[in-house]
Amino acid sequence: MKPVPHATTLRRAPVQRRSAERLTRILDACADLLDEVGYDALSTRAVAQRAGVPIGSVYRFFGNKRQMADALAQRNLERYAERVTGRLKDARAGDWRAAMDAVLDEYLAMKRTAPGFSLVDFGNQIPVGARQGEPNHRVADRLTDLLSGFLGRTPDEDLRRTFLIAVETADTLVQLAFRVDPRGDERIIAEMRELLRSYLGRVLD
DSSP states (O other), X not given: OOOOOOGGGSSSOOOSHHHHHHHHHHHHHHHHHHHHHTTTTOOHHHHHHHHTSOHHHHHHHOSSHHHHHHHHHHHHHHHHHHHHHHHTTTSOTTOHHHHXXXXXXXXXXXXXXXXXXXXXXXXXXXXXXXXXXXXXXXXXXXXXHHHHHHHTOOOOHHHHHHHHHHHHHHHHHHHHHHHHOXXXXXXXXXXXXXXXXXXXXXXXX
């Protein structure tokens, strides 16, 4: 079964399998419609119709479309963390370069292929154009918890600050790369990798 958002993003957490599957359909429909019509034109009614569920089922979980987008962002973060972990299974423990590549490559893959991700990602672009700091802190915290053991580092404030700087830098440059080219300008992405390697090499080596 696909992962569902943390219960704190929902009015009511699914208990039964059927309810969890319905929630997954709702979030899948939300993601597809974000790509098709954008956030402003998104409606809970359209999501219900696309998901094939009664409108009351949507309101059972979400009070409005913003809460639904927030839940989609949380699910994106959960899936992202799982996929980064999967990429690191065959990497040598302590290899921060492999960890950096896994983190960047998975983010770029989701940016290019995950429905709705270009608008929602981990929650920092709704409303469109808003660049709020909180989601990047959330991502940095998650990466600290996820990678500290792999890197053999203590998940302290120094490591969290390091990852926050890296996440903020990558976020800005990835947005630039996708403004220049809808698929992500490879030259900008290559420069971003070099910049991050230089910074992380100084603090992690």
